Amino acid sequence: MIKRFPISQQGLDKLELELKNLRNVERIEIIKAIAEARAHGDLSENAEYHAAREKQSFIEAKISELEDKIGRAEVIDVSKIQGNEIKYGATVKLLDEETEDEVKYTIVSEYEADVSAGLISISSPLAKALLGKVMGESLEFRTPKGTKYYEVLSVSYV
Structure with a gap:
């Protein structure tokens, strides 16, 4: 297959x-x-x-x-995706619960990813942790520097 x-x-x-x-x-x-x-x-x-x-x-x-x-x-035509659940093509705004910093990422294919431009690969650990979450949910994400805690502030498909 x-x-x-x-x-x-x-x-x-x-x-x-x-x-x-x-x-x-x-x-x-x-x-x-x-x-x-x-x-x-x-x-x-x-x-x-x-x-x-x-x-x-x-x-x-x-x-x-x-x-x-x-x-x-x-x-995938992202403009045709609706809903508030995070999946491929979602642009998400997150709040770092420790530092209160806001970050914004768009989930893209691994061939389009560019972290410096806010484009993260769907196969990245952060994207995997985000998939299926909705606005208002919190998530735990492990990094080499320790565990990060984020709250999903918004989910959009543009």
């Missing part, structure tokens, strides 16, 4: 753009680099050739990985 994962249309578009670039630009450039390195003669001691082949292997592996991800992606 194929293990699907949620992703936004923008996230899928980004993966498809990266795949297109690898196939149509990077792959062609590395083929040229290999041909040029071959022209230099003895391949057994040709560092350029070996480096180019290694890069080609990396590119082909990345292409396979992206094709797999795209094939398993399930696009």
